[in-house]
Amino acid sequence: MASVVDLSGVGVRRGNKWLLDGITWDVEEGDRWVIIGPNGAGKTTLMNILSCQMHPTTGVAGILGEVLGTVDVFELRPRIGVTSAALADRIPRGELVRDVVVSASYAVMGRWREQYDQMDHGRAEELMQQLHVEDLADRTFGTLSEGERKRVLIARALMTDPELLLLDEPAAGLDIRGREELVASLSELCLDDHAPATVLVTHHMEEVPDGITHALLMKEGHIVAMGPAHLVINDETLSETFDIPLHVTRDGQRWAVRSAGPQRAQQS
Numbered sequence: 001m002a003s004v005v006d007l008s009g010v011g012v013r014r015g016n017k018w019l020l021d022g023i024t025w026d027v028e029e030g031d032r033w034v035i036i037g038p039n040g041a042g043k044t045t046l047m048n049i050l051s052c053q054m055h056p057t058t059g060v061a062g063i064l065g066e067v068l069g070t071v072d073v074f075e076l077r078p079r080i081g082v083t084s085a086a087l088a089d090r091i092p093r094g095e096l097v098r099d100v101v102v103s104a105s106y107a108v109m110g111r112w113r114e115q116y117d118q119m120d121h122g123r124a125e126e127l128m129q130q131l132h133v134e135d136l137a138d139r140t141f142g143t144l145s146e147g148e149r150k151r152v153l154i155a156r157a158l159m160t161d162p163e164l165l166l167l168d169e170p171a172a173g174l175d176i177r178g179r180e181e182l183v184a185s186l187s188e189l190c191l192d193d194h195a196p197a198t199v200l201v202t203h204h205m206e207e208v209p210d211g212i213t214h215a216l217l218m219k220e221g222h223i224v225a226m227g228p229a230h231l232v233i234n235d236e237t238l239s240e241t242f243d244i245p246l247h248v249t250r251d252g253q254r255w256a257v258r259s260a261g262p263q264r265a266q267q268s
């Protein structure tokens with residue numbers, strides 16, 4: 001399997017602070033990673049390196065076989081699909097859903113005069129079906145629920161057939177139904193052999209979809225644990241990551257976590 005991400009000793013420094021420190025990590029084709037960590041752990045900074053929006057201060061960041069700093073990032077970025085809240089904010093609210101998806105072919109937000117061919121439209125239709133938003137194709141983005149928007153953005157991120165898919169807190173701000181529908185869509189994606197290597201960031205174990213193969217736990221800019229998800233995610237590693245005693249359970253393919261502190265001890 002080829003390396004999609006190959007980080008070696010990556011650090012990012014701003015002022016006196018190391019936002020990332022000594023990150024050595026490989027993502028291979030077919031991998032589906034979840035990155036878990038508390039607020040301020042450095043997850044978004046790491047995603048900014050992966051999406052070629054930021055260069056490391058130290059170390060070597062290999063992305064899709066190229067080394068950041070030695071390659072034109074404008075050639076690399078179209079090979080990477082990204083969804084994030086920051087990106088969602090930049091989508092014009094009056095844009096039709098079908099145009100939000102198809103316009104990714106030209107890496108534009110807000111369709112103007114670009115011409116798309118039948119293949120582009122066919123691909124957009126296929127992805128809207130895959131993400132269960134085909135019935136929303138003629139609605140404007142601004143009229144969608146938060147959960148619907150998130151699924152449309154994933155369809156858009158897949159439009160260019162990326163080799164790496166980055167999902168930064170895809171379920172943030174959703175109610176339980178929205179979260180469950182999104183996690184179901186993400187599970188389908190993660191279990192699809194043809195889907196690109198995927199890295200998903202979340203704070204919540206309940207949002208980890210079926211099909212995730214690996215986990216990277218981080219805090220204060222460094223890695224606490226990483227490896228196959230079923231080996232890495234446990235009471236000890238999660239408690240260390242979040243600095244609080246935690247108890248994690250797995251029911252079927254879904255994870256759940258709760259405090260293992262004094263309250264729980266008193267109840268039992």
Ligand SMILES: Nc1ncnc2c1ncn2[C@@H]1O[C@H](COP(=O)(O)OP(=O)(O)OP(=O)(O)O)[C@@H](O)[C@H]1O
Nearest residue numbers: 014015017019037038039040041042043044045046
């Ligand atoms: N340009 C900057 N200068 C100084 N500090 C920064 C800068 N950008 C981010 N930070 C700090 O770096 C740390 C890591 O930020 P980052 O956004 O990567 O964390 P995160 O894990 O994504 O957090 P959250 O879960 O809250 O989104 C935070 O403490 C943040 O305040």
